Amino acid sequence: MSFPYPVVDRELAQKLERAEACANAAFVMARAATTPASGATWVEVAGAYAMFDGVESPITQTFGLGLFEPVGPVEMDRLEAFFLERGAAVHHEVCPLADKSLLPLLVERGYSPVELSSVLYLPLPSAPATAGRPSPVTVRVATTNELEQWAQTSAAGWSEYSEFAHVILDLARIGAAREGGYPFVAEINGQMVATGSLSMEGRVALLAGASTVPAFRKMGAQQALLDARLQFATAQGCELAMMAAEPGSASQRNAERKGFRIAYTRTKWRLGRELSDRS
Numbered sequence: 001m002s003f004p005y006p007v008v009d010r011e012l013a014q015k016l017e018r019a020e021a022c023a024n025a026a027f028v029m030a031r032a033a034t035t036p037a038s039g040a041t042w043v044e045v046a047g048a049y050a051m052f053d054g055v056e057s058p059i060t061q062t063f064g065l066g067l068f069e070p071v072g073p074v075e076m077d078r079l080e081a082f083f084l085e086r087g088a089a090v091h092h093e094v095c096p097l098a099d100k101s102l103l104p105l106l107v108e109r110g111y112s113p114v115e116l117s118s119v120l121y122l123p124l125p126s127a128p129a130t131a132g133r134p135s136p137v138t139v140r141v142a143t144t145n146e147l148e149q150w151a152q153t154s155a156a157g158w159s160e161y162s163e164f165a166h167v168i169l170d171l172a173r174i175g176a177a178r179e180g181g182y183p184f185v186a187e188i189n190g191q192m193v194a195t196g197s198l199s200m201e202g203r204v205a206l207l208a209g210a211s212t213v214p215a216f217r218k219m220g221a222q223q224a225l226l227d228a229r230l231q232f233a234t235a236q237g238c239e240l241a242m243m244a245a246e247p248g249s250a251s252q253r254n255a256e257r258k259g260f261r262i263a264y265t266r267t268k269w270r271l272g273r274e275l276s277d278r279s
Contacts, residue, residue: 005123006240008263013097014067016242016263019204021049021063023181026199028053030178043082046075048092050082056167061091061268066098076109080271088136090271094118096264106269114267115215118252120145124205125234137193137220139228142183147176150183154195157211176210183230186212186221194221198229205233207243211253222251226258 006012024042028051031040042051047068053059062079065071083090092111094102142150151172156169169192175185175197186194193216197209207229212221233241245252256262 005121005261008097010067010097012094012191012263013120014064015202015240016202017064017067017095019199019201019206019242020244022201023178023206023208024051024059024063025049026178026180027051027059027174031174034174034177038088045078045082046071048079050079052083052086055086055088058172060088061093063093065092065094067095068103070099071102071105073105076105080109086263092269094267094269096266109244110272111269112272113267114270115266116247117244117266118247119242119244119263119266120252120255121263122230122255122258123237124230124241124259133231135220135224136188137186137224138188139184139186141226141232142176142185146185147183148173149192151176152184153185153192153213154209154211156213157194157206159214165278172209182229182232183209184225184232186225188216188219188221193219194225196222196225196229198233200233200236200238203237203239205229205236205238205241207241222254223258228256230258 028040028042031038031053038054040053042049047060048062048065048071050062060083065079073238079092080090091114092106094106102201151169154172155169172195175181178199180199182198184196185192186196194212195209196207196211199206199208207226210222210225230241241260242263243251243255243260244266245255
């Protein structure tokens with residue numbers, strides 16, 4: 001039985017953006033608990049979640065800006081101060097369903113677009129069944145004593161990007177320890193070859209962290225991880241699954257083959273000048 005796709009409107013966008021924001025807030029709190037000296041913290045301003053996970057962390061940004069409440073110069077001042085006082089660049093991940101007044105405000109304050117991401121969604125349980133051919137891949141949730149191995153495997157999936165290796169391993173370790181997160185592993189003959197994570201907020205399941213060790217790619221590990229996480233989320237009562245991917249990427253194509261649709265494309269904006277430059 002298939003379920004109808006919800007109309008893409010602000011209400012749906014709020015559900016999706018809040019699910020990702022909550023997952024990232026939980027990550028930041030895990031960082032704060034494991035590494036108090038990091039200064040990791042987050043705040044809510046006008047419905048947007050602003051997170052600081054370190055100067056170089058991709059999680060140091062906002063989600064939901066202009067989507068829940070109006071945003072003006074006062075709110076922007078507070079958000080920018082939150083990052084700049086900690087020595088971090090100011091980034092906002094902006095949904096296109098945010099209030100229309102936000103874009104001219106960003107331009108006026110010196111922001112530039114730096115990145116795009118597709119947000120995909122799928123009503124559950126509506127994922128089409130995977131073709132029933134034999135597969136060498138098995139999937140399960142990692143146990144507590146396997147979290148370091150999960151993190152190492154996750155980082156190994158990005159090994160070709162060696163300049164980011166230390167950052168990815170660090171993020172994977174914190175992600176594995178995050179409260180409310182489920183670290184999934186794919187194995188072939190008992191060997192971990194791929195990882196993926198799942199978190200849930202309300203009835204929305206967020207799928208993230210997909211990574212496969214290069215030597216084991218194109219063997220069905222990511223498809224198996226996707227299937228297992230969707231089944232798990234459905235069993236937990238989730239009504240929607242979501243994920244974010246680079247537009248046109250293999251991750252997006254895999255999700256679309258599974259029945260995911262693009263809800264919208266977000267733009268990440270970066271502040272291009274210091275507050276002191278404004279007068």
